[in-house]
Amino acid sequence: MTLPARDPGRIVAAAVSPAFEGLFRAEYARVVGIAHRVLADQAEAEDVAQDVFISFYRGHPADAAYARAWLHAAAAHAALNALRGRDRRSRREAAQAVPPDATAAQEDPAETVAASETREEVRAVLARLPERSAAMLALRYAGLSYAEIAAALDVRASSVGTLLRRAEDAFRRELR
């Protein structure tokens, strides 16, 4: 008789509650996606996501009605904090670390450098924008609906369109 292979997911399930595991599995990719919009660095985005889930695990029940909204907001704010915390040198390094999805499309070194510079500038703009505007852009362009953004940032759903347009205008102005 052979023992079944150990499944990492099952080990985890034995240690954290099923509700928390369900929440983690349902939201991890989304949380990473939000942080990735801000940081443009998958490894750093995954670090942020881990911190976000740790913070939630410490302070909130997994079945809280506000769990998803909390995680989305925390992902945006934590990523923005991490972005602002980068020193100039590490920001440059991160900008030049072209993500895997970009390497295939941009074989020309000049284009690669130009893309890196643009990414660096975009991150600098995000770091300068007011917190709510930057968070709104990160959430929206990570694919959240207006309703999800409203829940995460605790604003009226009917205001999201206006606030988003203002955030985009501010982004364009800063990027000029």
Added chain:
Amino acid sequence: MNDTEIAQALGTAEPRVNTDDALARFQARVETEGIAPVASVARPRITSRWLQGLAAAAGVVIVASALTLSGVAGSILQIFEPKSVVAVPLTQGDLNYLGQACAGLNLQECMGAYGTFEWTAPPQPKEVSSRSQASAQAGFTALAPASLPSSVTGDPRYGVINRSTATFTFSADSTRQAAARQNRTAPPLPANIDGSKLFIAGGPAVVQIWGAPTSAPVSHGQGDLTDIPTLIVGQAKAPTVSSDGVTVDQLRAYLLSQPGISPQLAAAIRAIGDPSSTLPVPVPAELAISHPVTVQGVQGLYIGDNTGIASAVIWQKDGMMFEVIGSFTESQALAIANSMR
């Protein structure tokens, strides 16, 4: 730059993640760092909008504070200086009506339905580093709770709001135009009210906040990233309103003549025995409960939401208004209020 270009600038590629590996990493960290999950009792989340509502009520108390009559013409009549506070329940109908009238709940726009609101000295909150600094800048001793529930931890942050003044001038034209925008007919503004002015003053005020997010960036793994304050304590010189002619009774009569005011609200307004010394605190009838309480030896007002998530205690003593707001039971909120020294 259009939306597509913004999307491209922010990166269009979704990161590919391995959730099993991430969960294993999470679990390893929980075990290594000995991180315990939160207790099974759900910690309620007060939405910032709920707090904003309470803060708005507190703001009414604070902004409406301490008009000195020096420098104002001798014809000025002080028409309001609160000696007590009372809840005025607002029904959903009232809120809808006020929401229409207030066009987005901006104070100036809302007041604009009846005239012109102008800050002569706008409130300018600023943060200071200690209670003694707050007291020095406010010009009075800022009291602090001597005992706190275990849910309130850490040091508070301190804010000071300067003495703020505003003038409101009634306008029959504004009233007519606002009513027309809402496709309704408002009762005409009495001639003696049209053009008359109210002088409103509030502050100085001191606000102490526990559990507020710090302005410094939150580094990885530290603290709750979107936590809202656990306790807010406000203290302000009692507000005053003065007028260059109109009386409180005339204002009350005009307010009661407005269409859309519910019978409950009208009854509550009529029930205010002495409107010149009673501060009405609006309380949404369907969302919150309120009743008088004894606090610091005087009559105050308790407001709580129907789910028990948030509480506020408001009272007036020795010329000062006080508020305690947070996620507490009524007895906890009262214990905090009574421990203020």
